[in-house]
Amino acid sequence: MKHLLLILLFVLGLNVLTTEASWGFWAHKRINRVAVFTLPTELIGFFKENLEYVTQHAVDPDKRRYAVEDEAPKHYIDIDHYCEWPHTCVPRKWEDAVEVFTEDTLKKYGTSPWNLEKEYRKMVNAFKAKDSRRILKYCSDFGHYVGDLHVPLHTTLNYNGQLSGQKGIHGFWESRIPELFGEDYDYFVGRAEYIEDVPGKIWEIVLSSSAAVDSVLSFEANLTEEFPADQKFSFEDRGELNMQTYSFEFSDEYNKMMDDMSHRRLRMTVINLGSFWYSAWVDAGSPDLTELMTIELTEEELEKQKELDKQFRNGKIKGRDHWE
Numbered sequence: 001m002k003h004l005l006l007i008l009l010f011v012l013g014l015n016v017l018t019t020e021a022s023w024g025f026w027a028h029k030r031i032n033r034v035a036v037f038t039l040p041t042e043l044i045g046f047f048k049e050n051l052e053y054v055t056q057h058a059v060d061p062d063k064r065r066y067a068v069e070d071e072a073p074k075h076y077i078d079i080d081h082y083c084e085w086p087h088t089c090v091p092r093k094w095e096d097a098v099e100v101f102t103e104d105t106l107k108k109y110g111t112s113p114w115n116l117e118k119e120y121r122k123m124v125n126a127f128k129a130k131d132s133r134r135i136l137k138y139c140s141d142f143g144h145y146v147g148d149l150h151v152p153l154h155t156t157l158n159y160n161g162q163l164s165g166q167k168g169i170h171g172f173w174e175s176r177i178p179e180l181f182g183e184d185y186d187y188f189v190g191r192a193e194y195i196e197d198v199p200g201k202i203w204e205i206v207l208s209s210s211a212a213v214d215s216v217l218s219f220e221a222n223l224t225e226e227f228p229a230d231q232k233f234s235f236e237d238r239g240e241l242n243m244q245t246y247s248f249e250f251s252d253e254y255n256k257m258m259d260d261m262s263h264r265r266l267r268m269t270v271i272n273l274g275s276f277w278y279s280a281w282v283d284a285g286s287p288d289l290t291e292l293m294t295i296e297l298t299e300e301e302l303e304k305q306k307e308l309d310k311q312f313r314n315g316k317i318k319g320r321d322h323w324e
């Protein structure tokens with residue numbers, strides 16, 4: 001069935017990377033992994049012991065979109081639906097926003113920043129309880145959600161260029177570009193710092209992503225105009241299939257035009273993530289983590305993970321996909 005679907009995607013000329021979403025699986029895993037190395041000594045030991053966990057589980061929230069109703073809107077906010085940058089018509093507090101726009105509308109256009117506040121509190125509580133399972137789960141999840149929010153196309157109605165004849169740009173920006181050039185990125189981003197105002201920081205990320213939407217779209221449109229049409233795409237072997245994707249030359253040129261924006265935003269994600277983790281631990285009263293070490297998943301947890309993977313492989317997203 002999956003095979004058939006991929007062939008169909010190929011026939012339709014869609015990007016193969018459409019099977020993976022949001023910063024691409026590669027980038028999400030890399031972000032969670034390298035953010036560990038921004039942490040201070042009191043935290044880094046525990047996270048290093050569980051480096052594989054936070055790396056592998058960086059993509060669970062994307063998988064959950066196939067299994068859980070209401071998961072999808074947590075990954076984005078189409079903030080330009082409401083009003084123009086700096087989007088002051090949108091109340092930063094959830095209750096106020098519900099009051100103005102209703103919960104249904106907020107869910108329709110995405111709840112990313114408000115969800116992040118909730119996820120932050122889950123991290124703090126897990127640290128307070130010194131519950132290693134929950135610490136790792138919520139820290140991994142947070143890495144995913146905050147990663148998504150750093151992607152400009154996660155903050156616009158035109159999330160896949162579908163409103164401007166640029167369909168496919170979502171995967172191009174957040175999967176193809178980092179997969180091509182990400183190995184050479186510089187991941188030394190400095191040390192995690194305490195965040196005084198967590199909601200303020202989250203909204204700062206929304207605004208910086210939203211401010212970049214115009215460049216992401218217009219550079220691609222401009223380049224498409226001047227680039228030889230028959231060289232924009234190329235074919236690559238992916239498993240047994242030969243798939244159409246943005247050519248290396250086009251990707252390279254675009255990346256240069258954007259002044260390496262994907263690299264810059266990936267670095268920003270890493271340092272911000274490390275700082276959120278660190279701040280959650282401080283807000284929990286800086287608990288001693290030395291006696292908490294590697295966790296083994298229980299039978300039940302393994303079973304749950306298997307089920308999630310199965311639904312992800314076979315399933316259809318409940319709610320909106322960024323790739324449609």
Ligand SMILES: [Zn+2]
Binds near residue numbers: 021022
């Ligand atoms: Zn996502």
